[in-house]
Amino acid sequence: PSNFPSELPKSTSLLNYRHGLFLAPMVRIGALPTRLLSLEYGADLVWGPEIIDRALMGSERIVDPQTQAVHFMKDGKSVFSTHPVERPYVIFQLGCATPAWAYEAVKLVTQNDDVAGVDLNCGCPKNFSTTGGMGAGLLPRPDLLCDILRAMRRAAPPHVAVTCKLRLLPTEEATKALIRQICRTGAVDAITIHCRTKEMRPREPALLNRISEVVDTVCEETGGKMPVCHNGDSWSWKEAQQIMKDGKVTSSMLARGPEKNPSCFREGDMACVVDEIVPKWLKYAVMLDNQSGNTKYCLNTLDWNSSSGGRRGTDGALTRQEILKVKEGVARAKTNEEMCAVDRYKGRIDVGRC
Ligand code: FNR
The missing domain is CATH 3.20.20.70 (Aldolase class I)
Known part of the structure; x- marks a missing residue:
């Protein structure tokens, strides 16, 4: 003006x-x-x-x-x-x-x-x-x-x-x-x-x-x-x-x-997407009531095989096939809470302690 x-x-x-x-x-x-x-x-x-x-x-x-x-x-x-x-x-x-x-x-x-x-x-x-x-x-x-x-x-x-x-x-x-x-x-x-x-x-x-x-x-x-x-x-x-x-x-x-x-x-190795990034993401999503469509979109874009090793190791890492199953489970879920309830994450994502 x-x-x-x-x-x-x-x-x-x-x-x-x-x-x-x-x-x-x-x-x-x-x-x-x-x-x-x-x-x-x-x-x-x-x-x-x-x-x-x-x-x-x-x-x-x-x-x-x-x-x-x-x-x-x-x-x-x-x-x-x-x-x-x-x-x-x-x-x-x-x-x-x-x-x-x-x-x-x-x-x-x-x-x-x-x-x-x-x-x-x-x-x-x-x-x-x-x-x-x-x-x-x-x-x-x-x-x-x-x-x-x-x-x-x-x-x-x-x-x-x-x-x-x-x-x-x-x-x-x-x-x-x-x-x-x-x-x-x-x-x-x-x-x-x-x-x-x-x-x-x-x-x-x-x-x-x-x-x-x-x-x-x-x-x-x-x-x-x-x-x-x-x-x-x-x-x-x-x-x-x-x-x-x-x-x-x-x-x-x-x-x-x-x-x-x-x-x-971070300076060191990347964190495992399937077992660390996705659970943390979902914890924030539930806690902050992130729009579930957006949660799904963002999770789907992550590289789910990143730092997973892609094969079963002594640390219990998942195979690519198993990772895909977890990813598909998340993609089928409708709400943030349902995404937290897929097999791999059930009972592991404690939003109460955020
Ligand atoms: C973008 N980019 C972008 N840039 C911007 O100024 N505002 C925006 O909202 C977006 N949105 C956006 C969405 C997605 C999914 C991607 C991949 C990119 C461009 C982005 O900020 C960046 O400039 C380029 O991606 C180049 O950086 P990288 O990817 O080479 O690190």
Whole structure:
């Protein structure tokens, strides 16, 4: 709106974007149980799934008196759920193409201090995003993109960070020009760069050698004050260390790694999905009343053979056939409680002790 004061408020956020491994924003997958599990296994910050401004606007904030979970409810459904335990680490990601709506949405989600940061999605290449001018649809409109970031900075309390997640543009020159313009808004605390262009598919290797375009430009513009976070093809703690070393960055954001096994954030071996990750996931799902359709979707996407050994060992590990049977049992169940009652888990998931 034209009545905005001309001076942009300064961020006082102390969030550490400079160091660590972060859970990437993922539609549906980035639900509250995924975020809590990722934190449990060592993620330093966790992004929620992209929420479109229109979906959030008009929602009502409700606190569950039993669990203290916070739900932004609309038409009887939770649009976004969070819990005070993740408050210092959770970033709300916004899908948006209009500064005034960004302002309203950020006001709404930060009104009760439920999130540590708000992030603008400038990378989603899917049609539903780009046709509305959102996601990667913002990349060719840098003036609009920067206006949205300014609106977010104005709407958020000073201690709440404002960030954006971008893709590379086709040329180095274009990427640098965009990064320069974003830095000059003074609105953002950090930038995440997904090292693929809008046209690239997820199976194509990330262009890790191009991260320096962003790192060097941000360094020149901010005197090294603003952190740059890497994203793209780091699947585990170990891979992230190598990528950060090569790319001269100190933070990395992981998506498909934790989608398959959220213990990828820890330094040692990955945890067994069938016997450790799924029971923990279900425990959070029951405790926080996660929507059962979402629970099923997330559990189905996990790599159930991960760290199981895939053959019967002295530790009683299941065979692949047996794992498949457990997975199918979970897929047939209708509620979170029924999923906890499949043979392998019956009596083992004690939500009372959460
Ligand atoms: C994504 N990605 C994504 N990005 C984003 O900014 N907002 C979002 O809501 C989503 N949703 C989403 C869902 C799923 C299931 C996947 C796999 C990915 C993109 C994601 O954050 C990341 O940029 C890419 O997946 C690249 O990182 P990885 O997978 O190579 O670690």
